[in-house]
Amino acid sequence: MTVNQTLVQEFFGARAANWDARFPDDGPAYAAGVAALGVRAGDAVLDAGCGTGRALPALRDAVGPGGTVIGADLTPEMLDAAVRAGRDREGRLLLADVARLPLRSESLDAVFAAGLVAHLPEPEANLSELARVVRPGGRLALFHPIGRAALAARQGRQITDDDLRAEHNLRPLLDGSGWRMVSYADEDARFLALAVRPG
Template identity: 40%
Template sequence: MRAPTSGEFYERWATVYDRVARLPGLRSWRGGAVDALDLAPGDTVVEMGVGTGANVPELRERVGPGGRVVGLDITAEMLRTARRHPERTGAGVDYLRADATRPPVRRVDAVLGAFVAGIFPDPAAAVDAWCDCVVPGGRVALLNFQRSDAVLGAPLNLAFEGFVRLSSPGTRLSGGSHADAFEARVAAARRRLTERTVDRRYETFGGGYLGLVSGTVPDDTG
């Protein structure tokens, strides 16, 4: 039987994903990712692969009533689920069904990619596209799960393999584990962000199981 593609998976599991995405433990990590964007009132921020909009209330709070949050996702059911939550909709919030690897946005102040870079076939190209749509001085942040060498590493790393199979279907390289393929994609995204930005920060959360890399898009005249 053919494995579901990422799009088919999220179309089917949007409601379940939404429950997991809102687990209380994830809130502070999501807050860390939003902090890394250094948003100011009035900014426009785009979340690529916004899913069910779990980060939107925090993004909205940072940009304030004069700012704008654009949640972009390729899966209609994820966006429908996001729109069902009053705190994730309303003035200043727009959802857009589009491919985050070719985002139809320009000159925004910041881009967030949370739990999405490991899904793309060419993550470096996606990060290039994201940096291209951010104004000089604006920030891009990538939040991703990763394996950890913490004491409880071995059993949790097994769980990580299972998690990657579920959350990033269709991404395995032939022969290797899902986790290897996933981490290779996340590493490619982080490398490209490192090449494209200055003032980079790297933080980890959750015993090392979440990594947050962020950077500022430089002024290309400088």
């Protein structure tokens, strides 16, 4: 395990039990983010870095009973919290690093990733791994329930030009990792970058 993986596990592991209580009003934002991803009934979708699984109910609603929903996270305590919240009923939970997913190439229709980009140790390689498991024409949503400025204010910091989520950084990062950005929104109430894996 890398130093970054250990730090991520320690950070989220210590906060997992109270994570949902800290952000109780995010459900509608997650549902809107999933709706924008455009998955259909019967699709197979991954929630990459799923945490406590807050996107899983909306993903299940989108793909229906015939679809496949997988939530993957590196932190056991977050997956435990997802189970306690009953979200394991919405899809299969995997203890897995998104840098090395135990999934077949081109086996998914879409990936939803909430708050993930900032925690990737090797963003281009890690986003390439997400592209690997998605079929040509498949989609990626990089989401956060609040925008970059609101998140920075919450964390007591300033936005900087080197923020990976800034459009001028994210677009070439996605282009270099097997994706093509199709839309970008960075508003107080949400961050949502949508990309397609070219066919």
